Amino acid sequence: METLRDIVLYIHLIGFAVLFGSWLVEAVARRIRFTPLMTVGLTIAAVAGFALAAPWGIDHELNYVKITTKLVVLLIIGALLGIGGGRQKRTGSVPPAMFWAVGVLTLLNAGLAVIWR
Template identity: 70%
Template sequence: MEILRHVVVLVHLIGFAVLFGTWVNEAVHRRIRFTQLMNWGLLIAAVAGIILAAPFGIEWELNYVKLGVKLVILLVIGALLGIGMARQRRTDSLSPALFWSVGALTFANAAIAVLWR
């Protein structure tokens, strides 16, 4: 069961890596836009995170405050991506505030996962 949990943690990290890596790529190339790959990264991270929040087969107590904070941040990132993608389709441009907010929140979510014990 522990190996399965480690595999799900890996998938969770890959989801955030896809989201943040795609965001960094767009930022480095000075393209202020959201891509479909960002949505996929968010979906992968969200599904794996929800699976990790299930207390099956572990001997320790889960930190539900941390999980709640991470879930709220994930939902905000999803909302910003949804709003940004809709505006981007309609006007073919994206607010830099939306773009930079997604990057900062994604970084913050990964930092919370690693630093908050």
């Protein structure tokens, strides 16, 4: 069971890698915009994160403070992608503060997943 949990954790990190990688491509190209791949990465990370938050019959306690913190950050990223994507469709651009916040919060959330035990 622990191996399956490790695989789900790996998928969770891949979701963040997809989100951050697609964000980084846009940042390096100096295109301040959100792409559908960012939403795909967020969805992968969210689904795997919810699976990780479920009690798997493990012998240790779940860290509910960490789970809640990561969920709040994930919801903020999702809100920024949703609001920014809507503005992007209407006006053709995303506010730079929203774009950069998504990158910073994605790194924060991935860091929380790896560092906070």
